[in-house]
Amino acid sequence: MAVIEAIATTYLEADAASVTFSSLGSYEHLQIRVSGRHNNSGGAGASIYIRFNGDTGSNYSTHTMQAYNGANTGADPYTGQAYVYAGGRITGPLTPSASNYGTSVIDILDYRNGSKNTTMQQMSGVVDDYSGNSFLWFSSSLWDNTAAVTSILLYPPSGSFLRGTEMTLYGLNSA
Amino acid sequence: MADPSYIVDGVLTDSEAWVGIAHASLSLPAATVTWTSTDDGQTGDFSQYMDLVVVMYARSDRAGTWTDSYVHVNNMTSSGDYAGQDLSGNGSSVTGSVPSTTRGGLWYLPNAGATANVFGCCVYHFFDINSGKYKSFLTSAASDGGTENLAWMVASTAKTQAPITEIDLVTGSGNYIAGSTFSLFGVLPRMVA
Numbered sequence: 103m104a105v106i107e108a109i110a111t112t113y114l115e116a117d118a119a120s121v122t123f124s125s126l127g128s129y130e131h132l133q134i135r136v137s138g139r140h141n142n143s144g145g146a147g148a149s150i151y152i153r154f155n156g157d158t159g160s161n162y163s164t165h166t167m168q169a170y171n172g173a174n175t176g177a178d179p180y181t182g183q184a185y186v187y188a189g190g191r192i193t194g195p196l197t198p199s200a201s202n203y204g205t206s207v208i209d210i211l212d213y214r215n216g217s218k219n220t221t222m223q224q225m226s227g228v229v230d231d232y233s234g235n236s237f238l239w240f241s242s243s244l245w246d247n248t249a250a251v252t253s254i255l256l257y258p259p260s261g262s263f264l265r266g267t268e269m270t271l272y273g274l275n276s277a
Numbered sequence: 278m279a280d281p282s283y284i285v286d287g288v289l290t291d292s293e294a295w296v297g298i299a300h301a302s303l304s305l306p307a308a309t310v311t312w313t314s315t316d317d318g319q320t321g322d323f324s325q326y327m328d329l330v331v332v333m334y335a336r337s338d339r340a341g342t343w344t345d346s347y348v349h350v351n352n353m354t355s356s357g358d359y360a361g362q363d364l365s366g367n368g369s370s371v372t373g374s375v376p377s378t379t380r381g382g383l384w385y386l387p388n389a390g391a392t393a394n395v396f397g398c399c400v401y402h403f404f405d406i407n408s409g410k411y412k413s414f415l416t417s418a419a420s421d422g423g424t425e426n427l428a429w430m431v432a433s434t435a436k437t438q439a440p441i442t443e444i445d446l447v448t449g450s451g452n453y454i455a456g457s458t459f460s461l462f463g464v465l466p467r468m469v470a
Contacts, residue, residue: 108294108467111327135328135464137405137413169364169373169430201438205404205413227415227432229360236362236375238432268405270327270466272294 103275106133111270117141120257121269129273132213134254136206137268138192142261145194150206152189153255154220154245162186166241186243189224189256192267196232203266204228213251220245280318295330296320296463303459306338306452310459314442323441324407326463331401331444333459337388339451343425346453347383348401349445350412350435354379361433367426380447381433384418388451391423396457399429406441 107129112121126132140148153162164180164187180187190206206226212218221244228237245251256269298321299312310333315321323329337344353359361376363383376383386397397420404413416431435441446459 104293106294108465110469111466113466113468135402135404137408137410167364167371169362169371172362172375173373175364175371175373199411199436201409201411202434203405203410203413205402205415205432207402207415225415225417225430227362227413229362229413229432229434230436236360236432238362238364238373238430240364240430266408266410268327268408268466270464272464 105275107273107275109271109273111268114263114265114267116265117262119262120255121263122253122255123271124253126213126252126254127273128214130212130276131274132210133272133274134208135270135272136190136208137203138190138206139203139264139267140192140194140258140261141264142258143195145196145260148192148194148258149188150190150192151257151259152186154247154251155249155253156255157245157247158184160184161246162243163246164188164241164243166239168237168239170237171235186222186245188226188239188241189243191226191228191237191239192258193228193231198230202230210251216250217248219248220251294465296465298461298463301459303453303455303457306454308448308452310446310453312444312461323463325465327405327466328464329403329406329441329444330462330464331446331460332462333399333446333457334396335386335453335457335459336391336396337386337448337451338454340389342390343385344388344451345383345449346386346399347380347447347449348414349380349447350441351437351439351443352445353435353437357436359433359435361431363429363431365427365429376431381435382414382416382431384416384420384429384431385425385427386420387423395422403441409438411436411438412441
């Protein structure tokens with residue numbers, strides 16, 4: 103048995119409102135790797151919202167630390183959300199170069215456990231975005247539900263993921 | 278030409294998604310570690326991977342207060358070739374800054390002034406390396422026991438739409454010392470209907 107297996111890659115050939123992974127296999131942990139961009143004309147760098155098992159209740163929280171636009175640093179809480187506020191970061195139409203996509207590594211631990219809430223961590227970067235801004239993001243998120251994760255929905259706050267967005271789900275096995 | 282072990286009859290098998298491409302454990306000091314795609318359909322051919330990951334554990338022989346280590350992609354070294362954002366913490370404060378546009382993924386590693394036998398660790402994630410996108414990568418690094426004790430995160434973009442065919446790990450001054458280790462992994466996708 104391989105330690106890390108690729109479960110599924112979604113490489114968008116057309117804009118799509120969301121990406122769902124619903125065959126999660128039987129692994130210890132999951133990782134999603136993203137190279138993404140959205141098409142919301144009014145939006146600059148944006149988030150990837152995430153929901154587990156279709157849960158639309160206010161059961162998600164996120165805490166962040168970030169650096170942006172050079173010397174700026176910060177930390178923010180997002181509690182009682184109906185989604186993981188930022189499972190990652192993606193660029194948008196205001197980004198000067200159409201070739202520039204945001205990147206994220208999203209780790210979802212012990213997702214099959216039916217007696218633990220699900221905690222995840224995210225590391226993301228959006229570089230040379232609108233007005234030359236850049237954004238680096240590291241955060242934790244909690245789904246306050248002990249159910250095993252059986253599906254993962256990823257979507258942008260507005261508009262759709264742009265053609266060329268790529269997401270791959272990996273499963274990590276233990277010994 | 279024989280296929281790599283993870284391709285059977287032209288189809289990717291469910292073997293390891295992370296493929297060990299190369300590993301270097303320095304027996305002599307070196308200022309640069311370079312990996313180049315073999316372009317031969319074998320394990321060292323970057324064109325088959327979705328992402329690349331570099332794991333390095335290194336120390337510099339430079340005297341002084343700090344030593345930098347960074348990445349050049351496809352031999353890109355000119356001003357304006359890269360854009361980025363970094364975040365570092367030294368135990369008492371955090372700092373954000375815009376790094377140089379001649380390189381990406383810069384961090385500080387222990388040097389000659391650091392506690393004996395201390396090395397710094399760094400992981401690079403290069404995304405969608407064969408696409409027509411700019412080549413973006415994330416860096417996390419840790420350096421302790423020296424004159425600079427820092428945790429780093431960096432977001433970088435190499436402004437090229439060409440596939441990544443070469444990665445250079447460079448120390449800005451001095452050399453990586455003997456015993457420094459560098460590993461390159463290819464991360465495979467799984468295209469499903």
